[in-house]
Amino acid sequence: MSISSRFAVGIHILALIDLNKETASSSEFIAGSVNTNAAVIRKIMGMLKKAGLIEVQPGVAGAKLSRALSEITLFDIYKAVNVVEENELFSIHDKPHPDCVVGKNIQSTIEPIFMAAQSAMEKVFQNLTLEDIVKDIEAKEHIQ
Amino acid sequence: MSISSRFAVGIHILALIDLNKETASSSEFIAGSVNTNAAVIRKIMGMLKKAGLIEVQPGVAGAKLSRALSEITLFDIYKAVNVVEENELFSIHDKPHPDCVVGKNIQSTIEPIFMAAQSAMEKVFQNLTLEDIVKDIEAKEHIQ
DNA sequence: TAAACATGTAATCAATGCAGTTACAAGAAC
DNA sequence: GTTCTTGTAACTGCATTGATTACATGTTTA
Numbered sequence: 281m282s283i284s285s286r287f288a289v290g291i292h293i294l295a296l297i298d299l300n301k302e303t304a305s306s307s308e309f310i311a312g313s314v315n316t317n318a319a320v321i322r323k324i325m326g327m328l329k330k331a332g333l334i335e336v337q338p339g340v341a342g343a344k345l346s347r348a349l350s351e352i353t354l355f356d357i358y359k360a361v362n363v364v365e366e367n368e369l370f371s372i373h374d375k376p377h378p379d380c381v382v383g384k385n386i387q388s389t390i391e392p393i394f395m396a397a398q399s400a401m402e403k404v405f406q407n408l409t410l411e412d413i414v415k416d417i418e419a420k421e422h423i424q
Numbered sequence: 425m426s427i428s429s430r431f432a433v434g435i436h437i438l439a440l441i442d443l444n445k446e447t448a449s450s451s452e453f454i455a456g457s458v459n460t461n462a463a464v465i466r467k468i469m470g471m472l473k474k475a476g477l478i479e480v481q482p483g484v485a486g487a488k489l490s491r492a493l494s495e496i497t498l499f500d501i502y503k504a505v506n507v508v509e510e511n512e513l514f515s516i517h518d519k520p521h522p523d524c525v526v527g528k529n530i531q532s533t534i535e536p537i538f539m540a541a542q543s544a545m546e547k548v549f550q551n552l553t554l555e556d557i558v559k560d561i562e563a564k565e566h567i568q
Numbered sequence: 569t570a571a572a573c574a575t576g577t578a579a580t581c582a583a584t585g586c587a588g589t590t591a592c593a594a595g596a597a598c
Numbered sequence: 599g600t601t602c603t604t605g606t607a608a609c610t611g612c613a614t615t616g617a618t619t620a621c622a623t624g625t626t627t628a
Contacts, residue, residue, distance in 0.1 A: 281427050281508060281585075282515040284615065288534055289517050296526045306574070313524040314517055317617055322575065338575045339624035354537070364425060369545075371426040371586095373433050373458055380457040382440045385561045390432055393498070393552060401513075401545035408537060417529045425614075428586065450603070461588055466604065482604045483595035515615095 286324055286361040289314055293325060294357065295413050297334065297343055304342025324361060331360030349411035358405050369401070370394040430468055430505040433458055437469060438501065439557050441478065441487055448486025468505060475504030493558055498549035513545070514538040 292314055297305050307325065311318040325343060328334045333352060336343040345352065358364075372390060376383035436458055441449050451469065455462040469487060472478045477496060480487040489496065502508070516534060520527035 281425070282512055282615095283425055285515040285517045286615090287514060288530075288538075291534060292517070292520065292526060292530050295530065296524070299525055308574090313521045313527045315519045315521055315527070316517065317619095318575095319577085319618070319620095320616065323577080326576070336575070337625085339573085339626080341574055341625090368426055370431060371429040373429045373436070373460065373587095375459045376436065377457045377459055380440070381443055381565055382436060382561060383457040383459070385564045386432075386436050386439065388564070389557055389560045390435060393548070394432075397545045397548040400548050401541045404537070404541040404544050413533055416533045417526060420529045420532070421525055426586095430586090452603090461590095462604095463589070463591095463606085464587065467606085470605070480604070481596080483602080484597080485603055517616095 284361070284363045286327075287358055287363045289316070289321075290324055290328060290357045290361045291354065291410075291413060293321065293328065294333065294345065294352065294410055295417060297345060298349060298410070298414055299417065306341040327361050328357070331356065333357065333360055345410075349414055350409050352410040354405035354408045354410075354413075355402060357410075358402070364398070367391075367395050367398060369398040428505070428507045430471075431502055431507045433460070433465075433468055434472060434501045434505045435498065435554075435557060437465065437472065438477065438489065438496065438554055439561060441489060442493060442554070442558055443561065450485040471505050472501070475500065477501065477504055489554075493555035494553050496554040498552045498554075498557075499546060501554075502546070502549050508542070511535075511539050511542060513542040 293310055296310055296313055300309075307318040307321045310325075311321045314321065325334065325336060329336050329343075332346055333356060334343045335346055372387055372394070374387075376386055378384050437454055440454055440457055444453075451462040451465045454469075455465045458465060469478065469480060473480050473487075476490055477500060478487045479490055516531055516538070518531075520530055522528050
């Protein structure tokens with residue numbers, strides 16, 4: 281099991297749009313940087329657009345961020361690309377036997393724990409923004 | 425995407441073995457409580473055995489916990505049933521274009537963040553033991 | 569206005585993982 | 599030695615992922 285790379289690609293796309301501000305970032309251009317097919321990029325950009333993170337127009341090349349770098353959290357991107365459903369990171373077997381002490385109670389015992397674990401993971405993304413990503417990339421670039 | 429229910433079932437199995445101490449918990453019996461096939465239970469129990477959490481003997485019904493309830497963390501179970509590989513909860517697209525500022529640096533920028541998110545999630549399980557689970561189930565039982 | 573280029577989206581495909589099921593070898597106990 | 603158990607392997611249907619092709623629709627520009 282692994283969470284879809286749509287999340288990583290989404291971050292890549294947004295960082296690239298910002299760092300390539302001077303020219304239009306077409307889906308073809310972005311696909312070259314990500315190393316995948318342009319249709320894959322367009323699909324993910326459609327999700328980012330739907331979430332209000334970027335502005336794109338049919339027929340016109342490129343996209344621009346809807347908000348400042350510091351106003352786009354990694355959690356925003358995570359939700360946009362729909363890689364994990366709300367409180368469904370962990371699956372729980374259903375219909376355990378109701379006449380068994382464990383079967384009767386296991387779901388309500390485990391659910392809040394799984395929710396807490398998922399929340400702890402998501403909080404990491406809430407505390408980071410695209411600005412952190414872009415600055416890190418720029419810092420690495422200046423060293424070389 | 426969802427993490428395999430093997431984890432939830434693993435917790436169920438271990439709690440049941442403890443709460444059903446007086447009689448032998450055969451794979452058939454456990455399967456009834458979990459509501460699945462006995463072969464599925466045996467497969468998961470094989471993983472728990474391999475991880476040193478339970479003792480089972482081929483041919484003899486039932487299993488017993490290898491350690492005290494308080495000495496078995498949910499993280500131990502999580503690792504035992506192998507639902508998420510080490511530092512691979514999130515997948516990252518590979519071979520981004522090396523001639524691009526973003527492509528060149530995105531992996532090393534994102535990787536530590538994904539690792540931190542996974543660690544935050546796993547820490548929740550490190551801080552909980554089977555004892556917490558069993559006590560919660562018992563508490564619910566006493567209310568009813 | 570027509571050709572060239574862009575996005576949006578649907579359909580298809582191979583690969584993978586999950587969970588259920590059946591089957592059976594090997595061990596244990598009565 | 600019959601019966602019950604665990605341990606495994608093989609196969610199934612199903613869902614998701616990511617790549618790919620194709621094409622309708624919109625925009626630009628020559």
